[in-house]
Amino acid sequence: MKILAVDYGDSRTGLATCDRTEFLTTAITPQITLKARNKVAARVCEVAKEIEAEMILIGLPLNMDGTEGERAAKSRKLAKTVELWSDLPVRMWDERQTTCAAADLLDESGTYGSRRKEILDSVSATVILEDYLAWRKEHPGEM
Structure with missing residues (x-):
């Protein structure tokens, strides 16, 4: 299944995708730098x-204790808008620690400075997608 993953943020929104076999994940660049939720939702639907x-x-x-805060509420609003506008199924996925994991990957590859800022959220979206795909392998047939 071809999946588009979204790491929604206040300043930047990262995107990633996988091939139909769900084997290869790829960050999509450039990141979305729009800030208004409706504009971000429109761009996500276009992609x-x-x-x-x-x-x-x-x-x-x-939050680290599993509760939802303001950022989670914003992400849920984006998800509702995207689901209505795209006519595609939308799933929410726990993204705790993904930015840290993405930063570690960029450290390992020697990516720093402005280049890092340009791709960090897309790499985070890739980490979210890879985590979800690993779960799907253990739960075949579930979405």
């Missing part, structure tokens, strides 16, 4: 259509 996504996965930024 989903461009890549022929069959599902959209949106990171859910839970």
Whole structure:
């Protein structure tokens, strides 16, 4: 299944996708730098259509204790808008620690400075997607 993953943030929104076999994940650049939720939702829907996504996965930024705060509420609002506008299934996925994991990956590859800022959220979206795909392998047939 072709999936579009979204790491929604206040300043930047990262995107990533996978191939139909769910084996290869790829960050989509450039990141979305729009700030208004409706504009971000519109761009997410455009990208989903461009890549022929069959599902959209949106990171859910839970607090470390598993509760939901203001960021989670914003992500849920984005998800509702995207689901209405795209006519695709939208799933929320726990994104705790993904930015840290993405930063570690960029450290390992020697990516720093402005280049890091340009891709960090897209790499985070890739981490979200890879985590979800690993879960799907253990739960075949579930979405």
